[in-house]
Amino acid sequence: MKVNWLALAEVAGVTFGATVALVVLMAIAARLLAGSYEDDGSSRGTAAVVERGVGVAILVVMGLMVLFGIYLMVPYFHD
């Protein structure tokens, strides 16, 4: 019996690393976007604009990571 431990370890490592990265990025983006408004819905000024910009940029990065995931699972893209 031959067990491909390396592939199994890769699956575990990729699962942990990619999930933590995506969730942390999402949490940061959500915090930045949620925190850039006052309780009454008004903006907090320049700092808030920067926070929103960074939040949106993080969401764009996450979108690219999702596209990379799709690229990896579709053999036609890389075989």
Add this chain to the structure above:
Amino acid sequence: MSVLMLVSIVIIVALIFDFTNGFHDAANAMATSVATGALRPKTAVLIAAVLNLVGALLSTEVAKTISSGMVDDTLVTPEMVLAGLAGAILWNLATWLVGMPSSSSHAMFGGLIGAVLANAGLAGINGGVIVSKILLPAVVAPLVAGITAVVATRLAYRIIRNHAGDSKPIFKHAQTVSASMVALAHGTSDGQKTMGVITLVLVAGGFQASGSRPQLWVILVAAIALGIGTYSGGWRIMRTMGRGFADIEAPQGFTAETSSMVAILASSHFGFGLSTTHVTAGAIMGTGYARTPDEVRWATARRMLTAWLLTLPAAGIVGALAGLLAHQGTWGVVALLVVLLGGIVGLVWLASHNAVSHDNVNDDHEVKIRPKAASTTNQGE
């Protein structure tokens, strides 16, 4: 009975299994999104159905593993495949009846292994592949997904701690994407299993060369059956997955779905016959434990773990008995089909006594076969 007729019957039964696989596993992608209100139930299953169909068309790595790896396809007969599928379908419906998210993949593997063992003996089984590509990932994958979900959930809640209320709507939007990705990943993984089985029976019947990939029409019909099954909902299991373990919030739903998605995609990429149910349930338990360890419903988790342990042997025993019956000749095959049909009708009839549908999926956290005395019977499913 001619070989062509037998192969045709097996393909139809394989597509019925694929349908049960779809509604059994619809919850894997959408349960937490439905539970948190990120998606309306009917919208959720429609998205899941379309993406499962698309996912099933994208890759055939796992299909090849099943058709030419797990069992010796030179010794397998169409009767054995039919018997294996019968065991898997009945186990899938029995666990659906009690709302238990057991693995459709393991039900199929168990049924097939039992049928082959009963008729071809140990020579028909490739133990190395079963251990390395099915059993080992079955243990490792939910553990990894669960531990990952614990760590990621705690980090997420630490980051949003002063803005948790405002962040949750954003996470709900994100859940639409993460749940959709799980559905896509599920399609790439589970759609291929039926393709693998149909390919196996085509090889066994002499209609396809051993070791070859699934044909285009096989890929298409398997993908469509999985999509239709997914759209039908599987609300009993959706309730257990979404509300049975713990009360889930949007950040937890996103975390569980992300962990499941990555694990399924990585496993599919390496050709492991992973159970998406095990992975998703592991991730949901992990994220539930991370936020409110005292509120996890361990009784549900214990019932589910028992079902996981029983799936392979139970489906195997039914598959073995069905295999012995099917090998008696034409009358055996007919008798098996009658038993299978009777089992399907009986289990669906039992479920109709306390139907769970998109209307009442979030009304309770457990599934009963008989309605509670005070509750009204709902129509659906």
